[in-house]
Amino acid sequence: MPRSTLPGELAAPAVIGRNAPLRAVQYLGNKSRVTGAIQDAVLSVRSDGRPRVLDLFSGSGVVSSALAQVVPVTAVDVQEYARVLASAAMSPSHIAFGGLLARSASRFNEVCSDANIGRLLDNEGRALAGQNLELIAQCVEHGSIAAGALGADDSGLRALAGLAAADLNRTASGTTIFRYYGGVYFSYRQSLELDMLAAEVRELPREARDSAMAALLATASALVTSVGSHFAQPPNVRQGGGAMKPKAVRSVAQRRLHDTGSTFAAWARRYNAIVPTKFDHEARREDVLEYVKQLPSDVGCAYADPPYTRDHYSRFYHVLETIATGVEEPGISMTTRGSGDLPSRGLYPLQRFQSGFSIVSRAPVELASLGHALAREGVPLVLSYSPVPETDKPRQRVLSIPQLLEILDGYYAAVEVWNVDGVRHSRLNSRALSASRIAGTEEILVLARP
Ligand SMILES: C[S@@+](CC[C@H](N)C(=O)[O-])C[C@H]1O[C@@H](n2cnc3c(N)ncnc32)[C@H](O)[C@@H]1O
Missing domain, CATH: 3.40.50.150 (Vaccinia Virus protein VP39)
Structure with a gap:
């Protein structure tokens, strides 16, 4: 691919x-x-x-x-x-990104040795490369594994995501971005790669951590598919009447083919070049x-x-906050839409700072x-x-x-x-x-x- x-x-x-x-x-x-x-x-x-x-x-x-x-x-x-x-x-602080990327790739391969996760990523890769727009649109709308657990309906890749989720019950630790935001804000692959990089960054000595974490936050911001490149809401992939917007979905597919590792490496080089x-x-x-x-x-x-x-800033950047804090289960706040309570479209966490200045x-x-x-x-x-x-x-x-x-x-x-x-x-x-x-x-x- x-x-x-x-x-x-x-x-x-x-x-x-x-x-x-x-x-x-x-x-x-x-x-x-x-x-x-x-x-x-x-x-x-x-x-x-x-x-x-x-x-x-x-x-x-x-x-x-x-x-x-x-x-x-x-x-x-x-x-x-x-x-x-x-x-x-x-x-x-200097980011030794070559080693970080190698270690996170081996973590990634280990998680992907699970048959259902491997199949999910393979099928997603085929859908993106083959421009299977309907499947991609469904992921953006309903792809969050964590939100699925709250009762939204199953379809397409989500059925596979459901199986992957069942497997993850055994190894859920360190897969927060994949489980919550994969499919919706990132491809499943990108989100799992972000998780694996985050796990490696957290293991760095304290004095080396902030620069590497900043490069990772920049990577997440560069890869996200959303309205306005923040995390207030995923892209609108349908017209009001339900018809798909092919141009919008194609642009999602395009962005989801971007490589997490080389994006991170480019940002690490930028950070490494900063004059103290x-x-x-x-x-x-x-x-x-x-x-x-x-x-x-x-x-x-x-x-x-x-x-x-x-508008609270915590609404626009909640995914960055989850990455930076390493919270494993941010939860998803519910909103009332139509006849009942549904997970918020932006997948907002249960706890968000509400500023008195707003x-x-x-x-x-x-x-x-x-x-x-x-x-x-x-x-x-x-x-x-x-x-x-x-x-x-x-x-x-x-x-x-x-x-x-x-x-x-x-x-x-x-x-x-x-x-x-x-x-x-x-x-x-x-x-x-x-x-x-x-x-x-x-x-x-x-x-x-x-
Ligand atoms: C307008 S933005 C600042 C932009 C910044 N000057 C820049 O150039 O990027 C406002 C910031 O205030 C922070 N904020 C809001 N209420 C706060 C509070 N009570 N204490 C500390 N930070 C707060 C938000 O997290 C947000 O980052």
Whole structure:
């Protein structure tokens, strides 16, 4: 069966420059375009003699890695995948990917020696190569082995997946991505290969783990077949009336022929080429509001980029979180569709972090707590107010700019607003700040000084 690497985006560049952050994950609302302006803003308000800068809500880690080129940085995000991405971007450790790939391939062969799993992968390979579109569409819609156990109906490859699942009851450990997301977000083969690589990465010494895990998260993001390359929902493979969308299914088939091992190797090369930063840095997995309760004395500025819509990030990146944490049984939350309860289409886990910053009634209170905790310690704040990310269901922001400024005015002596346009930025006066200027497409930085 022909297998290929992803084009263009995965070709390893010869050298990663100091200021070229890796975009391992297509992260909604990431600030890779405006890291220069953020550096400028942070340096213009940072307190003298307190060099450390916080990257609160660090997400993809692109801001942390840019800041760490010029100042000591602490990145904080509540998601483990975000801690891994920030840590790997700032503290690269060499990924010996040849050995990792060889060991994971032998694990893979061992699991595939089970007759039903072997047959499932062979039949899937034939369906993909032969463009058996109906079978592929059924996998996307109903292919999750774990969801099948919750009572959805059997058909096509799923019958085989059911047999494989029965076998896996004996050896289920370490096959979470295969059992939950195989068929739906990845091919069964890709998902099992991701599991085997994850098992090998977890066995690495602690100091070598984050870079290899980041390369694996990047691999999962590069291979996923979904709406928007995240994990909120699998691709729509049918029209409203039930007819299949052949073009969409062909594109799923195409992506599922991409090779996991060479995709991982390409990302490992990229990570291996990162130039280590000369400043001290750390990445933490923690609720921001908990972290700011006890600030280290060397913190001279906080940059914060909270979510501003009701879409929780944990919905879009739950599969990355499962890979990063190694949770064996994330479970699947149910939704009411039609006449009864069915597994959620996106296969969301039972436990997902719900951010107060994404809840209309709590967002103002949480922002006030953040402003209070930072201002009390005399720490200036640079706050992003971002365009609404383009998601499947674009939403209104939970906070308006006048609300936000009023909250910060309560804690800070001086609040200034920058409009950031690519690398340039300009100060906004109060008239420009009126609602018409903040229409939703501008990148705004709010600079608050105690
Ligand atoms: C807008 S994104 C940040 C994007 C980031 N600046 C970048 O460039 O990639 C918001 C982030 O806030 C995190 N988050 C939401 N609520 C949080 C909380 N209470 N504590 C810590 N992190 C939180 C989410 O996990 C998400 O990664």
